[in-house]
Amino acid sequence: MKLQQLRYIVEVANHSLNVSATAESLYTSQPGISKQVRMLEDELGVQIFERSGKHLTQVTPAGRDILKIAQEILAKVESIKSVAGQYTNPDQGNLNIATTHTQARYALPRVIQDFMKRYPKVSLHMHQGSPSQISDAVAKGTSDFAIATEALHLYEDLVMLPCYHWNRCVIVPKGHPLAKVDRLTVAHLARYPLVTYTFGFTGRSELDTAFNREGFEPHIVFTATDADVIKTYVKLGLGVGVIATMAVEPDKDTDLVLLDASHLFAHSTTKICFRRGIFLRSYMYDFMERFAPHLTRDLVDKALAMKSNYEVDQLFENIQLPMR
Secondary structure (H helix, E strand, O other), X not given: OOHHHHHHHHHHHHOOOOHHHHHHHHOOOHHHHHHHHHHXXXXXXXXXXXXXXXXXXXEOHHHHHHHHHHHHHHHHHHHHHHHHHHHHOOOOEEEEEEEOHHHHHHHOHHHHHHHHHHOXXXXXXXXXXXXXXXXXXXXXXXXXXXXXXXOHHHOOOEEEEEEEEEOEEEEEEOOOHHHHOOOOOHHHHOOOOEEEEOOOOOOHHHHHHHHHHOOOOXXXXXXXXXXXXXXXHHHOOOOEEEEEHHHOOOOOOOOEEEEEOOOOOOOEEEEEEEEOOOOOOHHHHHHHHHHOOOOOHXXXXXXXXOOOHHHHHHHOOOOOOOEO
């Protein structure tokens, strides 16, 4: 059994069993990968993948268990490299961050700017996607950190650290009837078509919960994953916008009116997460503290020692998170 074989089966699974795409991503040949996978299966005496002709169709039950352990082994190998790098080149390395558009566009720019000034030899890569996609990227080891609000709870193997609370607001064009309302209600919003996030993005579930609680059904006419896109269509008069408050820029969005909606929706919590058991480089600790100042190295290490995210939540129970 070779590490290369383990890497191949993990990458094949990560590429939806497409061996050609896997070979392209690894800069190797498709026959070479297929041969190594077969050799590993022959050595183990079990099939990792089911086949139809030359095509892989699904992962076998045994394959699922093997892949899980293979991912853990490869993660440990990367941790060994990280330990060595910490001693040989403490200010040099890579940092892969998976996050949503809202975090990348509104919460992270200043943090990343300051971080890159401090660590010019660290190569930082940002990957954007849905909350489930970015959590999956960290679980599979293709990203070091995931920063998101939704879907993180689906991955028990991740350590999830709360960073800050945020809420949403309502935006309308100038002259819109809602701009004259003193205190917004769900009943007010129910009268108009809504423009908001795609379900599963940036706290969208809280909007649906608020409407259901008041006995209304939201009339959503347009959804997007990008707050800037939502603002564009609100400006065009397509509907009333419901977005994260942090996504409104008063100096730029001068043709929009912001209405407070914090009393209508429960706040959401953005978290940063990483694989349990990962070796954190010094610059990784520094990045987390820059993003969320309460995440000191000591506190992060205490969270790492916890056996479950329930215990992690208990650790943060008495820490007052900022509201953005």
